[in-house]
Amino acid sequence: MKVNRKTQLDSEIPTASMPDIIFMLLIFFMVTTVLREYSGLPISLPKAKRIEKLKSKRHTSHIWVSKEGLVSIEDKLYSAEGVRHVMYEKRVADPQLVVSLKADERAKMELISDIHTELRKADALKLNYSSKTQVD
Amino acid sequence: MARKRRFKGGEIPTSSMADIAFLLLIFFLVTTTIDMDKGLGMVLPAEGEELEINKKNILNCLINSTGNVLLGGEAVEVRNLARTVRQKLVENDKLIISVKAHSASNYMDYVKVIDQLKQANATRISIAESG
Numbered sequence: 001m002k003v004n005r006k007t008q009l010d011s012e013i014p015t016a017s018m019p020d021i022i023f024m025l026l027i028f029f030m031v032t033t034v035l036r037e038y039s040g041l042p043i044s045l046p047k048a049k050r051i052e053k054l055k056s057k058r059h060t061s062h063i064w065v066s067k068e069g070l071v072s073i074e075d076k077l078y079s080a081e082g083v084r085h086v087m088y089e090k091r092v093a094d095p096q097l098v099v100s101l102k103a104d105e106r107a108k109m110e111l112i113s114d115i116h117t118e119l120r121k122a123d124a125l126k127l128n129y130s131s132k133t134q135v136d
Numbered sequence: 137m138a139r140k141r142r143f144k145g146g147e148i149p150t151s152s153m154a155d156i157a158f159l160l161l162i163f164f165l166v167t168t169t170i171d172m173d174k175g176l177g178m179v180l181p182a183e184g185e186e187l188e189i190n191k192k193n194i195l196n197c198l199i200n201s202t203g204n205v206l207l208g209g210e211a212v213e214v215r216n217l218a219r220t221v222r223q224k225l226v227e228n229d230k231l232i233i234s235v236k237a238h239s240a241s242n243y244m245d246y247v248k249v250i251d252q253l254k255q256a257n258a259t260r261i262s263i264a265e266s267g
Contacts, residue, residue, distance in 0.1 A: 015154070022157040029164035046247040050254035054173040065243075100173050105244035109199075109237040112246065116263060120183045129247055130175040 040064035041072050043104040047134040054128055059096045061087070062130075065103035069111055080114035087122035102130040176250050180263070193230045195221075197253075199237040203245035214245070217252035225258060236264040 041064040054060050063083065064072040071078050073086050091097050099119060103112060119127060197217075198206040205212050212220055225231055233253055237246050253261055 019150070019153045019157050022154060022161055026157055026161045026164060029161065029168050033164055033168045046244045048176055048247055048251035048254075050176065050251055051174045052177045054175070057173070060173055100175065103243050105242065105247070107243040108239065109241045109243060109246055110239035112243055113237070113239065113263075113265060116180060117265070120180050123182065125180040125182060127178045127180055128173070128175040129178065129250065130173060131247055131251075133174070134251075 040075070040102060041066040041070060041104075043067070043102060045102065045130055045132045046105040048129075048131040049134050051131060051133055052128070054098060054100060059094055060098050060100050060128075061090050061124075062100045062102055063087075063115065065101065065107045065111060065115070067104040067106040069108065071111070071115070080111060080118060083115055084118040084122045087119060087124045091122055091124045097124055098126040098128055099124050100128045100130050176247065176254060178250070178261070178263075189232060193228065193232055195224060195231050195233045197233055197235045197249065199235070199241050199245055199249055201238045201240040203242060203248075205245075205249060214248050214252060217249065218255040221253060221256035221258055225256065230260075231258075232260040232262055233258050234262045234264050 040062060043064065043066055062073070064070075066072075071080060071083060073083070078086065087097075087099065101112075101115070116127075119125070195208050196206075197208075200206070203214070205214055205217060207217065207220060208224075221233065235246070235249060235253070237249075250261070
């Protein structure tokens with residue numbers, strides 16, 4: 001017994017909704033695009049393997065430390081002691097504050113240690129050593 | 137002299153809409169940088185919070201200015217640090233690792249050590265003031 005199969009499928013992708021789909025994607029990328037507000041200091045970050053992602057950008061504040069020993073927060077230069085006041089104010093405004101330390105891999109530990117001390121005094125205790133992912 | 141214009145059905149051509157949208161899409165795809173902040177997490181102790189700890193439970197980890205590491209009195213290669221610390225943690229799970237870096241040492245070496253300690257699943261890491 002032969003079954004006559006003659007179901008011809010209409011094999012065309014519907015293109016009518018194509019612009020809508022693309023517009024959706026477009027809007028997604030437009031919304032997620034962040035045009036950098038400030039760039040900080042020129043640094044090359046150290047590399048590490050056990051990396052955690054920072055959960056929210058809103059609760060993150062960056063401290064940039066260059067290899068020359070410059071400390072910058074939001075495009076302003078500070079001395080190590082000046083970090084305390086800025087961070088204290090930020091900490092009061094946002095108790096969930098996480099400090100992301102973007103320090104150059106050649107920065108000296110003396111300065112980093114000073115920043116540690118200042119952050120402890122400012123009660124900004126959640127710290128994140130910003131680093132790149134290491135590939136073996 | 138006034139000319140009469142014939143108005144023939146005003147419709148926007150939609151056939152090229154997809155192309156225009158594609159172009160915009162590609163532009164935003166290229167310019168988007170999803171730069172997630174990532175790094176090694178650490179919680180600093182609060183100011184004035186100093187505890188007396190039994191000497192047995194402290195493992196000193198010293199970093200010198202050339203990036204060499206001394207772990208509990210023995211020189212250890214940085215890349216073997218995780219393995220050594222893991223062994224020591226098995227022996228004593230209350231172990232606190234105290235990292236002390238020389239003031240002239242590089243931040244890179246310090247991050248490497250912290251990374252190794254994190255790989256060894258050491259949760260109790262203390263940062264000593266560098267002298």
